[in-house]
Amino acid sequence: xxxxxxxxxxxxxxxxxxxxxxxxxxxxxxxxxxxxxxxxxxxxxxxxxxxxxxxxxxxxxxxxxxxxxxxxxxxxxxxxxxxxxxxxxxxxxxxxxxxxxxxxxxxxxxxxxxxxxxxxxxxxxxxxxxxxxxxxxxxxxxxxxxxxxxxxxxxxxxxxxxxxxxxxxxxxxxxxxxxxxxxxxxxxxxxxxxxxxxxxxxxxxxxxxxxxxxxxxxxxxxxxxxxxxxxxxxxxxxxxxxxxxxxxxxxxxxxxxxxxxxxxxxxxxxxxxxxxxxxxxxxxxxxxxxxxxxxxxxxxxxxxxxxxxxxxxxxxxxxxxxxxxxxxxxxxxxxxxxxxxxxxxxxxxxxxxxxxxxxxxxxxxxxxxxxxxxxxxxxxxxxxxxxxxxxxxxxxxxxxxxxxxxxxxxxxxxxxxxxxxxxxxxxxxxxxxxxx
Amino acid sequence: xxxxxxxxxxxxxxxxxxxxxxxxxxxxxxxxxxxxxxxxxxxxxxxxxxxxxxxxxxxxxxxxxxxxxxxxxxxxxxxxxxxxxxxxxxxxxxxxxxxxxxxxxxxxxxxxxxxxxxxxxxxxxxxxxxxxxxxxxxxxxxxxxxxxxxxxxxxxxxxxxxxxxxxxxxxxxxxxxxxxxxxxxxxxxxxxxxxxxxxxxxxxxxxxxxxxxxxxxxxxxxxxxxxxxxxxxxxxxxxxxxxxxxxxxxxxxxxxxxxxxxxxxxxxxxxxxxxxxxxxxxxxxxxxxxxxxxxx
Numbered sequence: 203x204x205x206x207x208x209x210x211x212x213x214x215x216x217x218x219x220x221x222x223x224x225x226x227x228x229x230x231x232x233x234x235x236x237x238x239x240x241x242x243x244x245x246x247x248x249x250x251x252x253x254x255x256x257x258x259x260x261x262x263x264x265x266x267x268x269x270x271x272x273x274x275x276x277x278x279x280x281x282x283x284x285x286x287x288x289x290x291x292x293x294x295x296x297x298x299x300x301x302x303x304x305x306x307x308x309x310x311x312x313x314x315x316x317x318x319x320x321x322x323x324x325x326x327x328x329x330x331x332x333x334x335x336x337x338x339x340x341x342x343x344x345x346x347x348x349x350x351x352x353x354x355x356x357x358x359x360x361x362x363x364x365x366x367x368x369x370x371x372x373x374x375x376x377x378x379x380x381x382x383x384x385x386x387x388x389x390x391x392x393x394x395x396x397x398x399x400x401x402x403x404x405x406x407x408x409x410x411x412x413x414x415x416x417x418x419x420x421x422x423x424x425x426x427x428x429x430x431x432x433x434x435x436x437x438x439x440x441x442x443x444x445x446x447x448x449x450x451x452x453x454x455x456x457x458x459x460x461x462x463x464x465x466x467x468x469x470x471x472x473x474x475x476x477x478x479x480x481x482x483x484x485x486x487x488x489x490x491x492x493x494x495x496x497x498x499x500x501x502x503x504x505x506x507x508x509x510x511x512x513x514x515x516x517x518x519x520x521x522x523x524x525x526x527x528x529x530x531x532x533x534x535x536x537x538x539x540x541x542x543x544x545x546x547x548x549x550x551x552x553x554x555x556x557x558x559x560x561x562x563x564x565x566x567x568x569x570x571x572x573x574x575x576x577x578x579x580x581x582x583x584x585x586x587x588x589x590x591x592x593x594x595x596x597x598x599x600x601x602x603x604x605x606x607x608x609x610x611x612x613x614x615x616x617x618x619x620x621x622x623x624x625x626x627x628x629x630x631x632x633x634x635x636x637x638x
Numbered sequence: 639x640x641x642x643x644x645x646x647x648x649x650x651x652x653x654x655x656x657x658x659x660x661x662x663x664x665x666x667x668x669x670x671x672x673x674x675x676x677x678x679x680x681x682x683x684x685x686x687x688x689x690x691x692x693x694x695x696x697x698x699x700x701x702x703x704x705x706x707x708x709x710x711x712x713x714x715x716x717x718x719x720x721x722x723x724x725x726x727x728x729x730x731x732x733x734x735x736x737x738x739x740x741x742x743x744x745x746x747x748x749x750x751x752x753x754x755x756x757x758x759x760x761x762x763x764x765x766x767x768x769x770x771x772x773x774x775x776x777x778x779x780x781x782x783x784x785x786x787x788x789x790x791x792x793x794x795x796x797x798x799x800x801x802x803x804x805x806x807x808x809x810x811x812x813x814x815x816x817x818x819x820x821x822x823x824x825x826x827x828x829x830x831x832x833x834x835x836x837x838x839x840x841x842x843x844x845x846x847x848x849x850x851x852x853x854x855x856x857x858x859x860x861x862x863x864x865x866x867x868x869x870x871x872x873x874x875x876x877x878x879x880x881x882x883x884x885x886x887x888x889x890x891x892x893x894x895x896x897x898x899x900x901x902x903x904x905x906x907x908x909x910x911x912x913x914x915x916x917x918x919x920x921x922x923x924x925x926x927x928x929x930x931x932x933x934x
Contacts, residue, residue, distance in 0.1 A: 269898060273897050273898070273900070276685050276686060276900065279686055279687075280686065280687045297685060297900070300684065301684065301685065301686040301688060302688075303686070303688045304686045304688060445791075451772075452790055452791055453772060453790070454790060455878075455880070458772070459772075461772045461773050462772050465772075465773075467772070595899065595900070597898065597899065598898070598899040598900075598901075601894075601898070601899070604880070605880065605881075605882045605883055606882075608790075608791055608880055608881035608882045609881070609882040611791050612791040612792055612793070612881060612882075614882075631899075634700075634901070635901075637682070
């Protein structure tokens with residue numbers, strides 16, 4: 203009797219729950235990887251969107267680092283528990299693109315929201331990177347960044363360098379770093395986050411050199427790496443030589459080098475423009491400059507490639523949920539939201555209108571250097587070397603490079619050996635990933 | 639004794655019912671995942687599971703032919719032997735010393751047991767905070783003393799760091815068992831040896847150590863399993879398998895290939911190989927090492 207009673211009330215409960223949900227708000231889950239100041243931005247945006255209307259509720263969930271978030275999303279998809287929106291970093295773009303059945307193109311979703319989707323409103327270089335070869339935009343560029351140069355003005359002064367003149371080329375960076383070290387202005391001259399993204403992928407685009415075949419993977423999945431060409435070898439051998447006496451300090455594979463710069467141990471630092479928030483927070487006397495280029499590359503500087511992350515939408519959700527996602531993405535595209543995002547975070551604005559608005563407001567005049575990441579990416583029409591880098595397994599290929607770089611920086615191998623190994627192992631991994 | 643005096647269960651169903659929870663746990667947490675791993679290891683699949691293809695033993699062939707796999711086998715052996723040896727030797731030393739203390743015995747023991755309550759990932763973070771070259775307090779001291787401490791690039795130093803963290807965490811556990819083992823050794827034996835003129839060292843090696851053999855053997859098994867599997871959190875927090883592949887153990891490689899690089903077939907094949915290694919190790923330990931253990 204009791205058993206029947208409970209099952210009856212359970213059944214009733216289910217009926218009640220399902221009937222209430224049909225006229226309640228639709229929840230949109232958003233998995234992301236934003237920490238610190240950028241995490242606050244995610245929460246504020248969700249809150250503002252939720253308060254601006256009553257049909258949908260965006261629920262942001264922090265899922266760890268970029269790779270962890272991607273893997274959590276994939277595991278959830280396999281378990282049929284995928285979130286509606288997931289933030290995927292630049293290197294994961296190829297992974298998501300290869301999974302056509304798992305995702306819903308953002309272009310389709312945005313046109314479901316009622317408003318007509320117009321691709322020309324968005325920054326072309328960024329949109330192209332997140333689009334299929336036929337031009338269909340697959341993901342929403344939430345936070346795009348570009349690598350820039352940071353330097354400590356106090357250390358520059360102490361070393362007798364001009365604090366208003368950041369080094370423009372790599373030889374200038376090496377000279378400044380050596381001067382900082384030998385003058386005793388700081389213990390180390392130069393450090394860098396993301397050796398892969400900055401010193402191979404962006405190094406290639408900025409100097410207009412091929413990183414891999416098939417337009418670095420934009421033109422097709424079958425890619426052979428070209429990063430053991432002499433100009434890369436020279437660049438990395440210089441880094442390895444500077445590492446010997448500590449003029450260059452290695453921090454880690456992603457942005458672990460940041461504390462070395464913030465603590466004043468190193469005078470010059472390369473990182474994403476999205477790292478600006480922490481530099482400002484530290485209260486140091488800093489300056490920024492464009493990403494250095496190699497003067498021996500005849501077309502340098504060309505343009506940098508987008509980094510950061512974009513928002514992907516999983517397939518197999520209800521029409522109602524997609525409408526909610528569309529409403530949220532349209533909200534994110536609003537000029538005032540984009541302009542604010544850009545101005546507080548150091549990420550690039552996604553729409554041209556937001557860029558124009560920021561320009562008109564006089565923000566760049568008051569904050570010199572903040573336009574640099576946009577000019578770097580938009581200054582020249584991209585060539586086949588500088589549209590971006592895309593592989594179905596770029597995270598893995600980056601790790602292979604990192605391992606070889608670490609063995610090079612510890613003196614176990616030369617730059618030539620490191621890059622030859624990275625190409626050999628990387629090519630094998632790409633072949634395996636595309637099933638050849 | 640006659641078999642009629644044995645306790646029998648009149649109810650045929652009850653024994654199975656009583657065993658059921660344990661069987662269910664074993665089935666759910668061991669047989670099911672293990673069979674999944676075996677199934678996955680003969681497949682080739684994309685990360686999202688959208689296309690699946692049977693490839694037979696291809697994954698095994700590739701894994702075993704990969705020089706990086708042999709490297710991680712070597713790393714695992716060095717790491718496990720070093721961790722187990724250091725954790726057991728230090729624990730034994732501490733237990734023997736704590737056994738001699740007369741005043742405040744309880745306090746010493748309690749304090750020595752504390753690290754066991756620390757989760758592996760937290761233990762790793764603690765050591766990282768001390769020895770990270772860019773922010774570690776002790777790393778700063780070592781560096782300013784002129785020693786080039788850089789586990790981010792120096793593989794040997796990275797190995798020293800994770801072995802220290804892993805051994806440190808396991809010392810408490812071993813200590814607890816050694817203390818218990820020491821207490822079960824009859825004092826009369828030691829006193830008799832002392833009267834016969836055996837010195838402290840002689841007494842330890844001829845009486846205490848052999849009588850501790852069952853405990854030592856048990857701990858050897860536990861420590862090996864610990865070093866193989868439970869240290870993932872430490873490695874993940876401290877080195878992430880780097881620099882290069884200097885601290886990538888077999889378990890870490892399974893994680894890295896499967897969950898970071900998303901090559902599920904290779905990762906599953908490695909799990910199966912790992913399963914075979916552990917079954918083999920345990921069998922050897924019980925068959926050959928146990929025979930030499932004297933259960934007093």
